[in-house]
Amino acid sequence: MAHLTENPADKERFICIYPIYINSKKTLAEGRRIPTEKAVENPSCAEIRDVLTAAGVNVYVENKMHPREWNRDVQFRGRVRVQVKQVDGSLCQDKFSSRKDVMFYVAEMIPKLKTRTQKSGGGDTSSQQGEGGKKSKKKKK
Secondary structure, eight states: OHHHOOOSSGGSSEEOOOOOOGBBTOTTTTOOSSOGHHHHHHHHEEEEEHHHHTTOOOEEEEOOTTOOOOOOGGGGEEEEEEEOOOSSSBBSSSTTTTTHHHHHHHHHHHGGSHHHHHHHHHHHHHHHHHHHHHHHHHHHH
């Protein structure tokens, strides 16, 4: 019945954003919708939700999968619904006039998230641990 409602404020009328749309690791054929140079590496639904909530937009996450996503991991699950228009049909925020605007904004903001900046710092320590693991293997031989 979702297609019958004309009210842009109904949850069924919110636009859908799957993480795959802004994933720089995917090709256009695999479902990416924006250019790679603007896309983000493996974004999650939680990150998309956080960015849009911070922007003051109505969002909610659904436990859905993108049809072209072959990986069934929890990390790749989810779809974010975003309210772009109000009941009267006017835009909720002028900067989000289309679904492309929302995708570009999200892709631009995710790398600035604290979780992302911490992860990049934490990546160095995990690689050092990996090297340490290799050294211990050599000792066993």
